[in-house]
Amino acid sequence: MTGTGPRPRCVVVGAGTVGSACAWYLQRRGARVTLIDSELPGQSTSYGNAGCISKTSVFPFSVPGVIRKVPSWLLDPTGPLRIRWAQLPRVAPWLYRFWRAGSARRVRQIVAAQASLMEPVLRDFDDILQGTGSEFLREARGAILLYESEKAFAAEAWKFRERERLGLEWRRLAPEELRKMEPAVRLNGGVALHETLWQHVTDPAGLTRRFADDAVQRGAKWLQDRVTGVTAQASGVRVSTQSGRSIGAELLVLATGVWSNRLLGQLGYRVPLAAKRGYHVMYAQPTVELKYPVMSASRHVLLIPMRHGLRVAGTAEFAAIDAPPDYARARALVESARHFMPELGGTGISQWMGQRPMTPDSLPVLGALPRHPKVLCAFGHGHYGLTQGPTTGRIISRLAFGEDPVIDLSPFAVTRF
Ligand SMILES: Cc1cc2nc3c(=O)[nH]c(=O)nc-3n(C[C@H](O)[C@H](O)[C@H](O)COP(=O)(O)OP(=O)(O)OC[C@H]3O[C@@H](n4cnc5c(N)ncnc54)[C@H](O)[C@@H]3O)c2cc1C
Known part of the structure; x- marks a missing residue:
């Protein structure tokens, strides 16, 4: 499954389940990956969640009458x-x-979008669990x-x-x-x-760590540091870190969870997160x-x-x-x-x-920034970041290699707010 084109140099910021899965898919495709987090992989929100791979959770939290x-x-x-x-x-x-976001019409649209993202999650879990030898961390009893x-x-x-x-x-x-x-x-x-159809992971932090470790074993670089600055041009991106590093790349993946506005803001965007x-x-x-x-x-x-x-x-x-x-x-x-x-x-x-x-509509933010096509968003997964982590990683790797993401990403665009 190695890409046939040139091997893009990618910086992934954030080593939660989402960022670690992005790093893993990108590395397996043959990209040259640097994964950066100020914490060790899987130590933030991805550490202590309920571990459920909840494929049928397609409803937003805002539905008619919830208020x-x-x-x-x-x-x-x-x-x-x-x-x-x-x-x-x-x-x-x-x-x-x-x-x-809780009107009947919006809820129908959100359910359709969420269902399209949930549809492949079990296959993608099979894939990454097999690829990282982590099947022992999953139960499939519903x-x-x-x-x-x-x-x-x-x-x-x-x-x-x-x-x-x-x-x-x-x-x-x-x-x-x-x-x-x-x-x-x-x-x-x-x-x-x-x-x-529900499955569950018996150690979400341990699993995230395995995604990151396996990416590193396949050649990705790991850097424990805080990203403090981001710039992006048509040709590529540059990040600077707290310890004084400056790293250039062709692509930047923002998998920075709840902290995403801090770096997005430097590029002139803000998401209601x-x-x-x-x-x-x-x-x-x-x-x-x-x-x-x-x-x-x-x-x-x-x-x-x-x-x-x-x-x-x-x-x-x-x-x-x-x-x-x-x-x-x-x-x-x-x-x-x-x-x-x-x-x-x-x-x-x-x-x-x-x-x-x-996000207010319970959908994550996925895909390139409109004015900065070299910056890919992979955050805002709310209650389902474990469930959708591997699928997000696969989608991001397809975008990085210039391929069709397979699902329609317009409901997940940063511009939808
Ligand atoms: C109680 C609870 C139960 C849950 N149960 C489930 C469940 O059963 N199933 C499910 O699918 N989901 C569940 N979730 C949701 C899930 O945990 C999250 O959606 C998921 O962990 C988000 O992953 P992430 O990788 O986006 O974020 P995180 O795990 O928070 O990772 C983001 C990383 O980015 C790093 N970072 C941010 N900014 C910078 C920077 N400038 N420089 C360097 N690093 C940076 C942070 O240090 C962090 O490690 C639950 C959540 C909670 C709180």
Whole structure:
């Protein structure tokens, strides 16, 4: 699969799942790659996510009626949403765009675009897991989804009809079936589904590290440094770093997650990107064993069996990028999960916070900058950066070699805002 043309020199900034996958695909195609991050690979948002490869997650977070639920979410201390009030003036324009993205017509367009990007994710995972010898880090059992009542499920039934139309599988579980699959889960009169197409990664940070390490073994250069400056001309790009390096290349890939506006701004662009924080609690020795990821759609909490213990993940908190974490949000996740798993607990507890790079329409930003065609965007994956990392890497490598990206990238353009 090596490119036949010249081998472009590419700088990839950001070694999260997205940037590491870009580096891996570019290197395998024969590009000359330098991967730069101020942290080690996979130590930022890609470190502690829920690990789900959720191919059927094609719906945006802004859908008709969602705004009406916001006040009750904000008033509930264990609820799924929090806005730090000092942040409201900065978040308000983003929330306005979020609300605008939730019209029935926009939602249909967003679902179609997201489905086109989700369609190849399992194939691309097969490819990169095989190529990096990482298959042992993936489970392909699907996931269990819970609704707290028939009414709550009925309110979202349209999503499942739409999923069926797109050929995305799921099935309803009888209570005794759920008991057999996951004895620790209490249904309490609610509804359980099996999302059969979901897979999960048991160590997202370790997997990201493997993508980056394998790219380096294939010849990519790794540089731990902060990129402080970017310039781009028709002929190529140049980045400068905190330690005083200046690196020229033909192509620059911006895979800088929630921090992307800092470098984009130097080129005269700005994207409405919110830091939508999530948290996790890990039990190295949990009191309950799980076989499947279990997600409460009503409570927005996920429990995931990981290589190093049981992870409870979720929540949405809007705060400034540099604000300190509020681990009360992590504790609230556990409290919320105990509604459907009362025995949840354990020892060897650790907590973590990560910042999802979130656009108002829930779609990532992919492709070249209009006035700087040598700069390729690969950020803004929000809740699905693990799921879409390998596919993004493949698409970016095709663009780098002047090939058709296979899917229509116009819904993902930086200019759409
Ligand atoms: C609680 C939680 C649960 C989640 N669960 C899932 C899930 O189940 N499935 C899923 O698909 N997604 C999930 N996500 C989302 C997923 O984690 C993110 O979408 C993904 O990690 C984003 O990857 P990234 O590579 O874009 O960003 P990051 O991992 O944040 O990487 C960006 C990197 O860029 C570097 N960087 C930025 N600026 C510079 C600079 N100037 N110089 C050098 N380096 C720079 C940063 O140091 C960072 O390492 C979850 C997120 C959270 C918070």
